[in-house]
Amino acid sequence: MTSTLHTAAPSTTPTTDPTASDGGDTDARPALIRGLSAPKGFGDATLRERRADAIELLGGIPDPAVLPTRELAEATARVLAVPGVPALQYGRTEGLPLLREWIAAREGVDVGRIVITNGGFHGLSLAIQAVVERGGTVAVDDPIFPLFLRGLELSAGVPLPVPVGAEGLDIDALEARLADGARPSGLYTVPDFHNPSQGTLPTAARRRLVELAEQHDFVVFADNPYRELRFAGEPQDDAVFNESDHVIHINTFTKTLGPGLRLGWLVLPERFTRDVVALRSRQDSHTSLFVQSAIAELLTSDEGLFDRTLGVARELYRSRAEGLATALEREAPGAFEVRVPDGGFFLWPRLVDDAVDADRLAADASAEGVEYQRGSFFASGTGNGAERHLRLSCGDTSVERLDEAAVRLARALARQA
Amino acid sequence: MTSTLHTAAPSTTPTTDPTASDGGDTDARPALIRGLSAPKGFGDATLRERRADAIELLGGIPDPAVLPTRELAEATARVLAVPGVPALQYGRTEGLPLLREWIAAREGVDVGRIVITNGGFHGLSLAIQAVVERGGTVAVDDPIFPLFLRGLELSAGVPLPVPVGAEGLDIDALEARLADGARPSGLYTVPDFHNPSQGTLPTAARRRLVELAEQHDFVVFADNPYRELRFAGEPQDDAVFNESDHVIHINTFTKTLGPGLRLGWLVLPERFTRDVVALRSRQDSHTSLFVQSAIAELLTSDEGLFDRTLGVARELYRSRAEGLATALEREAPGAFEVRVPDGGFFLWPRLVDDAVDADRLAADASAEGVEYQRGSFFASGTGNGAERHLRLSCGDTSVERLDEAAVRLARALARQA
Incomplete structure (x- = not known):
């Protein structure tokens, strides 16, 4: 019998009462903890x-x-041979400059907008905590990558399901919900090869989504871990998610270089960078510089490797x-x-x-x-x-x-x- | 000019109002974020x-x-050569069994009580969030490792200073505060080579501290990153912190194998393990298995190395x-x-x-x-x-x-x- 993250339990839909407890009135645990659902x-x-x-x-x-395991072992050996071994010392909360620069160039954004994370899920959790007030509403894919609902419990968030069809999130349905008075603070979707339903949101729909976010002042959590693994069809415009101050773009090396690294990144609108760094610095300081240094060396020592x-x-x-x-x-x-x-x-x-x-x-x-x-x-x-x-x-x-x-x-x- | 974690700003004392904002009434950010002090x-x-x-x-x-950098490079190469490369795959939130077992044996506790963290500060942040309700009181060292006060902002916690003398935390002073009606939910101290004042809490004082925690139902956050670096004097009993269900014992490989690893651990009372794992699984899933695997190989392939x-x-x-x-x-x-x-x-x-x-x-x-x-x-x-x-x-x-x-x-x- 095995049980690992990818098979772990999603939350059930959180209750709308963030103080709801599974321990009765005598449960003295913090509300944050009482709001975390039991595995089911x-x-x-x-x-x-x-x-x-x-x-x-x-x-x-x-x-x-x-996975480029041999090259990673060699890159690791090289960073551990650097005099003073900076890979084993403290680093900045935002991440290693060399790695941030490589990612920023690939994303086509200013390096100041890149924050290195411990993988895509970590990026989601930071985005949720930075944007969603406790008990706030977040529009979400339906069907959905269910672990997002678990992360949403960090803010006792209330999911508002929006249908996902053969071409990803149904923007018409979202617009109708907004017209009906829904006031989400965030929206979660997987734009490329939607998990689980596999559709890809077309460029025009992406633009409409971003426009709606700007009009209705919610933040799109664009979670795109499979983006680099396109093997058919035409890429849809991903840059649209980097051009609005109403989108947090979440990505990761999990699907390309290995989940065990726990290495990903956020492309943040400038208005969120200070808050996310402040939050992150209070949680675990920064992502392993050993991991960041090894991957930066891997990616920059051989430009064609990735x-x-x-x-x-x-x-x-x-x-x-x-x-x-x-x-x-x-x-x-x-x-x-x-x-x-x-x-x-x-x-x-x-x-x-x-x-x-x-x-x-x-x-x-x-x-x-x-x-x-x-x-x-x-x-x-x-x-x-x-x-x-x-x-x-x-x-x-x-x-x-x-x-x-x-x-x-x-x-x-x-x-x- | 340089600026890294260890020179970064501590928080100012948080206000007692967890909704206090530095942005005025128009600040729509979550209370969690508004409660994070600006660098100063x-x-x-x-x-x-x-x-x-x-x-x-x-x-x-x-x-x-x-730091054993050459041995670490060799250990890393070995784990990356394992068929199927489990070091690059998903792992359990609690951490890699081999590493948890090594730590549990050294701590003298059941392996089920060990949760691997991204370093000591991460352990503190998890402990704070798992124990301290928003706006709750936490007794703290005075003087103190100031970054703890920053972490305490995650729970909008209110610090209650307790003097630290030549032999660490002043237990008499703590007892007086409790007698005066103070009702902290947690207490933060560095028992060995106190940071900054360098005293070590004697065994008898450790026992009194744990007794007070049990009597008054607060949780001791015993933060002991320098424990292994004793070069004079007699060790004081550290096991006392592993024997009470009112102590969370925080440690790390930062000072012994390198800060850049971002690798530490918690020794948790059983009553907290489920909550901490549930919280952690919603934040960043688990600590890099690449790092955990390399360090576990380093420590177990040569038993005398550490x-x-x-x-x-x-x-x-x-x-x-x-x-x-x-x-x-x-x-x-x-x-x-x-x-x-x-x-x-x-x-x-x-x-x-x-x-x-x-x-x-x-x-x-x-x-x-x-x-x-x-x-x-x-x-x-x-x-x-x-x-x-x-x-x-x-x-x-x-x-x-x-x-x-x-x-x-x-x-x-x-x-x-």
Whole structure:
């Protein structure tokens, strides 16, 4: 039995009362702590005994074979050989200048707007705390990357679900909510290869979203961890998120250089930089300078390395997404509506036959030896149809194993035939 | 001009109104953010132009010469060569089991009580947020490690100063405050080689402190980053802090293996582990597994390495503390009352002559080319006499340079003769 971050429990929807407690009137813990939900939802649901030979299609995990591990070991050795070993000393809260400059150049923004984080989720948590007053409303994707709802508990935030369709967030639906009087202080969305539903928000919709944010004075939390892993289709304009003082753009090296680094960044509007740095300096001072120095050395000592790494990774992830889609259709013809995404790690197939019990299918699949996240775990509202989907991660599983996973999934489906 | 964490600004004392704003009624930022003080105090005061040849005795910085950098590079290369490269994947919020087990064995506690942090300050921030309700009272050292007061702003906490003497926290004074009706939810102290005043809390006083915490139901934040750097005197009982459910024991590899790692740990009473893990999982998920794996490999692949590293470091820091004390008496006989501490990086000399203007001395010393922290920056209350002291850090400065620093300081003193 395993349990790691990517399979951990999302929150249930927080209550609107930030002082709500699960410990009764005698609970003397701070309101912040009482507002943190106990593990439940997909964490618990997937905490069942797994077959020893289970194929796990659970998390957004990069394949270690396409991480530049040898080059990272060499870069680390070099930074540890620098006289005075600055990589082992204190650094600035904002991050290592060399790394911030590399990121700023890639993002096309002034370096003063870059704050290094301990990964994308850390960026989200800082953005939430810097923007959302306790009990405030935040518009969110529906379906959603469920860990965002956990992070939102840091501000006892109340999620306002906005539908996500084949092309990402439904801007018309958002506009209607705003016209109805909704006054969110923030909006959370994943613009590229939406997690879980895999659509990409078109450039025109991005511009409308930013305009709405500016008109209604909310802050867009644009969370884009899969951006660099596009293997098909045309990139949509990402710079739009860097051009407004109503967008905090969140990114990370997690999907490209490895989750274990815990290294990401924020592109902040200037009006937020001082507050975020002040908050961050009171939490953990700064991101490991050992990690920052090693990655800065890795990226700057060989200018082509990052793009070469991405090129190999994209091809691998494309072959796996296509391979799994093909295998599903071969093993269970017509059972799923599958769209191969334009990037990232996931398929989001929909069960075509309404008679299939999706929860039973997940349990049967587990018994057959394949683990995935059921779509219901990604709902932030109701009526989104997420429960008819499966989220299948194929980034770190070989095509051969993906073929076997499809065979097992077909067997599980057959149990309901 | 340089500015890094260890020279950064402490907070001013937070107001008792957690909604107090520095931006007027139109400030729409969350109360958490409005409660974070702007940089002032010793950060600003030391942000003056320094001489290019300035000798900096400012921060609690280990000497890079006694960090095991070569061994760390080798350990890193080994963990990056492990098939599947688990060091670059997701991990558990609590930390890497191998590292937690090593620490638990050294602390003499169950591994379930260890949570890995991004350094000691991160441990403090988690403890504050897990224990202190917004606006709550926290008893604190006076003089104090001033960055704690900044961290306390995360809970809009109100500090209650308790005097610190030659043997650390004055337990009688604390008891008197409690008898007078003070009801703190937490108490902050540095028990070994107090920062800045260098005393060590005796075992009997530690036991009384823990008893008071249990009687009055507050939580001791025992912050002990210099514990392993004892070079004289007898160790006082540290295990007492691991035996009560009213103590959170905070430690770090910062002073022994390097601040840049950002790697520390909490020893938590069982009643707090779930809350701290829940909070931490919503902030940045977990400490870099790359860092944790490299350090776990470093510590466990050669069981004697850590203690050998400490042995060399202690001897170096002893020679520097003694060297600086000797040089001060040689260059400015009778000007300072100096006590060589039993461990750590600092001297805390007191100006004997009340006629010396301590602020002018610091400015003159800067002009002469020596930078240090003036004692007034460490006051959490009034009447503690801290303003008559200098905090001189000698951990990362050679004896030859310390001799020169004493010469320059004597010249600065002579300007007031």
